[in-house]
Amino acid sequence: METSLNYTKVSALMGLYRIKVKSGMSENFFDQLLMLVHDMLPENNVLPKSTDEMKKFLKVFGFGYDLIHACKNDCILFRKEYEDLVSCPRCKGSRWERDKHTGEEKKGIPAKVLRYFPIKDRFKRMYRSKRLAEELRWHFTNATEDGTMRHPVDSLTWLQVNDKWPEFAAEARNLRLGLSTDGMNPFSIQNTKYSTWPILLVNYNMAPTKCMKAENMMLTMLIPGPTAPSNNINVYLQPLIDDLKDLWSEGMEIYDAFLKERFTLKAMLLWSITDLHKDWLLSTL
Incomplete structure (x- = not known):
């Protein structure tokens, strides 16, 4: 039987997973699709037979996300010094979900879960x-000279960063980011009050026609509902802020495929983009 050389294992999985996401296909139906395609392929093929298998494989390449248990009252995340606790040290609420009918604690099933998509591997x-790698250098040589602001590179904030941290500014590959967040109802049902908060990073190194495209914005976390995190949003932002602090102070060594060399990448959070009445919630970042 002839085999196609158009797809590697990774590209095939990404193509299939893109179909699942774009179509809104459930995991149950996607599992059935994977089984069908697997049976169509030659014997001993390496296509996973389930969504879980696919996720485990892709996580090796940094495509996955971390599940972090959260206090049901948004007090803390069960990480670092709280990682092994079974109840919140502030409100004393259980880490685990309770049966709505019997009130029985379901040990091992978290009451609330934050999904964090680590940024360093990405x-x-x-x-x-x-x-x-080439497009991420666009800002370095494309500032306007006529005083018109066409991109954040022309802003006063950008110039202030250049003046205050010249070593950071001298490396064209260092990233300048914006943080954006707002609540949304993932179920698209107007009469259902449920608020999930996506946290996005916008990359301003790219040209204005590219930095605001959906494929160049990074979903970094999903803060769970059913209610908004309110002034406890800083609790959920901790994993992201820890990585951003590390990228600012220490950086990380990575390979640049455009210049064919390794360098130390650093990143800076320039500002946040939120509703006006939420701005003060992010002022402590």
Whole structure:
């Protein structure tokens, strides 16, 4: 039987997973699709037979996310010094879900879960692409000279950063980011009050026609509902802020496919983009 050389294992999985996401296919139906395609392929093929298997494989390449248990009252995340606790040290609420009918505690099933998509591996992947590595240098030579602001590179904030941290500014590959967040109802049902909060990073190194495209914005976390995190949003932002602090102070060594060299990448959070009445919640970042 002839086999196709158009797909590697990774590209095939990414193509199939893209179909699942774009179509809104459930995991149950996607599992059935994977089994069908697996049976169509030659014997001993390496296509996973389930969504879980696919996720485990892709996580090796940094495509996965971390599940972090959270206090049901948004007090803490069960990480670092709280990692092994079974109840919140502040409100004393159980870490585990309770049965709505019996009130029985379901040990091992968290009451609330934050999904964090680690940013460091994703930054490494960006610079492994020759095209992206080149595009991420756009800001360095494209500031306007007529005083018109066409991109954040023309802003006063950008110039202040250059003046205050010249070593950071001298490296064109260092990233300048914006943080954006707002609540949304993932179920698209107007009469259902449920608020999930996506946290996005916008990359301003790219040209204005590219930095605001959906494929170049990074979903970094999903803060769970059913209610908004309110003034406890800083609790959920901790994993992201820890990585951003590390990228600012220490940086990380990565490979630049465009210049074919290794360098130390650093990143800076320039500002946040939120509703006006939520701005003060992010002022402590």
